[in-house]
Amino acid sequence: MTTRMPQRRVPVGLLRAALCLGFILVVAPGPVTGQTAVEVTTDTPEYCLHLLDMVSTMVRQAEQPPPREITDLSSEGQRMCDHGQTRGGIMRLRKALALMQRSGD
Amino acid sequence: MTDTGLFRSAGLRFAVVYAVLLAASAAALALFLWWATAGLLDRQTEAAIRADAQGLSERWTEGGLPGLIVTIEDRLTQNIDDDAIYLLVGPGMQRLAGNLERWPGSISDAGPWYELPVRRAGMRSLARVQSYDLPGGYHLLIGRDVQVRAQLRTLLTDALLWALVIVGGMATAGALVVRGLFRSTLANVSATAGAIAAGDFTQRVKLSGRGDEFDQLAEVINEMLDRIGRLMDGVRQVSNSIAHDLRTPITRARTRLEDALLHADTPCTLRAAIERATMDLDGIVAVFQALLRIAEIEAGSRRSAFARLDAAPLLESVAELYGAVAEERGVTLAANLPAVLPGYGDGALIQQAVANLVDNAVKFSPAGGTVRLDAAATPLGLRIIVADNGPGIPALERGKATERFYRGEAARSTPGSGLGLALVQAVAQLHGGELALEDNRPGLRAIMALPTPDNQDA
Numbered sequence: 001m002t003t004r005m006p007q008r009r010v011p012v013g014l015l016r017a018a019l020c021l022g023f024i025l026v027v028a029p030g031p032v033t034g035q036t037a038v039e040v041t042t043d044t045p046e047y048c049l050h051l052l053d054m055v056s057t058m059v060r061q062a063e064q065p066p067p068r069e070i071t072d073l074s075s076e077g078q079r080m081c082d083h084g085q086t087r088g089g090i091m092r093l094r095k096a097l098a099l100m101q102r103s104g105d
Numbered sequence: 106m107t108d109t110g111l112f113r114s115a116g117l118r119f120a121v122v123y124a125v126l127l128a129a130s131a132a133a134l135a136l137f138l139w140w141a142t143a144g145l146l147d148r149q150t151e152a153a154i155r156a157d158a159q160g161l162s163e164r165w166t167e168g169g170l171p172g173l174i175v176t177i178e179d180r181l182t183q184n185i186d187d188d189a190i191y192l193l194v195g196p197g198m199q200r201l202a203g204n205l206e207r208w209p210g211s212i213s214d215a216g217p218w219y220e221l222p223v224r225r226a227g228m229r230s231l232a233r234v235q236s237y238d239l240p241g242g243y244h245l246l247i248g249r250d251v252q253v254r255a256q257l258r259t260l261l262t263d264a265l266l267w268a269l270v271i272v273g274g275m276a277t278a279g280a281l282v283v284r285g286l287f288r289s290t291l292a293n294v295s296a297t298a299g300a301i302a303a304g305d306f307t308q309r310v311k312l313s314g315r316g317d318e319f320d321q322l323a324e325v326i327n328e329m330l331d332r333i334g335r336l337m338d339g340v341r342q343v344s345n346s347i348a349h350d351l352r353t354p355i356t357r358a359r360t361r362l363e364d365a366l367l368h369a370d371t372p373c374t375l376r377a378a379i380e381r382a383t384m385d386l387d388g389i390v391a392v393f394q395a396l397l398r399i400a401e402i403e404a405g406s407r408r409s410a411f412a413r414l415d416a417a418p419l420l421e422s423v424a425e426l427y428g429a430v431a432e433e434r435g436v437t438l439a440a441n442l443p444a445v446l447p448g449y450g451d452g453a454l455i456q457q458a459v460a461n462l463v464d465n466a467v468k469f470s471p472a473g474g475t476v477r478l479d480a481a482a483t484p485l486g487l488r489i490i491v492a493d494n495g496p497g498i499p500a501l502e503r504g505k506a507t508e509r510f511y512r513g514e515a516a517r518s519t520p521g522s523g524l525g526l527a528l529v530q531a532v533a534q535l536h537g538g539e540l541a542l543e544d545n546r547p548g549l550r551a552i553m554a555l556p557t558p559d560n561q562d563a
Contacts, residue, residue, distance in 0.1 A: 036211075036222070040190070042181055042204035043226040054182065086226050087187060094185050101183075 042090065048081035051093040058100045070099045116287040120280035127279060131272035135265045143258040150233055150249050151218065157189075157247050158237055165239060173245075174202040188250040190223070190232045196242030205246065212236050212246065221248065231255050290319045294326065306334055339508075346510030347396075350522065351389055358385040388522075395524040399509065402531040407451050411536075416446035416487055419456040420480055427463045427476075435472035438463070441479045448487040449557045450536045455487075458532040461525040462491040462551045468519055469495030470548070486538065486556035494548040503542045529553065 041047060055074045059066050073096035080089030157180075164176040177191045181204055192203035200207065205223070212219050215238045223232045234248030293311055300308040309330060310323035358381075365378030401407065424440035431438040448455070459478075466476040474494040481488050498506050498513055505511050507530035510523040526540070529551070533540040538555040 036209075037224040037229055038209050038221065039206040040204050040223050040225045040230075041206055042184075047204075051182065091185065091187050094182065094187070098183055098185060 043087050045086055048086055048089050052078055055096050070096050116284040119287050120284035123283045124276040124280040127276040143261050146254045154235055154247050177202040190248035192246040194244050343509050350510055354385045354388055358382040392522045399528050399531045402535050410451050413449050414452045416448045417442055419452055423460050424478055427467055431467045436467055436470045437475045439477050446480055446482050454532045458529040461529050465525055466491050466493035489553045492545045492550040497549040
């Protein structure tokens, strides 16, 4: 989930940076690492398929048919992953897995 | 105004203090808001990561490396909030488990908190992470995606920034108002002082009517100016009176000496003229002594001689002394004094004041008249009353009767300097009391009240 931030004017940006620096010194000490971003591997279509496989396996191994809520979440997650909404799909598949585990307990 | 003058301005200092206090208060409030919102989110994130690290440490202890790997994968699978960051690497920094593709090169030390840029589904994001060293050269990275919280922090920062800008503007405007009020108030006092210094003693500080501290200050200053004015009038009046009352005896003495110089033909005549002139000059000396005596009493230096006393023998002595004088004039002096009159003060001064009152009463009483001297010790102090059947003092002039050199119409023909009642008034005031002059129908009744403080030590 991302939110596009509005464009800031330069003076406000400078003042904000100064204020941020002051607050960070007080309440959020800690170095900021280099600018090279590291890829998160649980936001990929492959991980989506991995979760889908886990849900399918658990459904197959279950003694009773899963509740409709789980199948709906699983189907919706798969559909979102297919349409490129990977993080949304992964979130639903995780919920489906959590519900499966809860019903198995 | 020069730079030095600007910094010496009290108005500017007040304005700066006001602005600084307001800005400091606003900054403290902003800091608290930050600590209670964005700071709270950061602390919650760090608490979650620490709890996570504690759980994984236990798994490492129980199940070793395989158990830890399974636990990490399980936690990623169950991470419905989609914010967990894990990475477990081996001694050669090879990736063993987790959802980061590689160990960030910028993270080398275990312990500190790091803000790590990450890329999620093609979008740049921000994670707050902490590194842990495990036995065997393994390294574990645990973190949370804080991009949303960072955006919230940015919004909060903007809001606080604008709030501080607004407060800064208000502080500046308020400081200018404070400075203006201060200057306008002082300008009023300064203008009055300037006019008085230039000789216009009728000027007074204007009151705003609000009854505030500045009005109270203005009232105090005006009262002070009124008192100074009264004192100046008194000095002027005394000066005039001295010049007027002493001119006659001095002129008379000079005339007698000149006449003796020109016309005395025998030593006996010359001696008689010199004796009369000496008597005139003795009268002048007596007036000055009385003036100095009053000034000494009014200065309050005699207060150190105050003590508990019995006024009865003092008043009896006065009655005895003036009883003979009254008898010579055909006046009856009736003293009604108790056996004991406890009081507090200077006995000699009290005796002299009563003597002045009795002397006046006897002097102005007609033959066959009666002068009464009464005294009593009341809960409030000594109360001494001297009453006569003389001409008295008209009601309109009683207020002036205690001024120096006052001589009423009835006193023009009797000898005196007009300082007797002024001395009595000074003695009464020195003792914290008062002198009241009333109509005795006919005559004058003088009441001198001298309080006795309960807590005065003897």
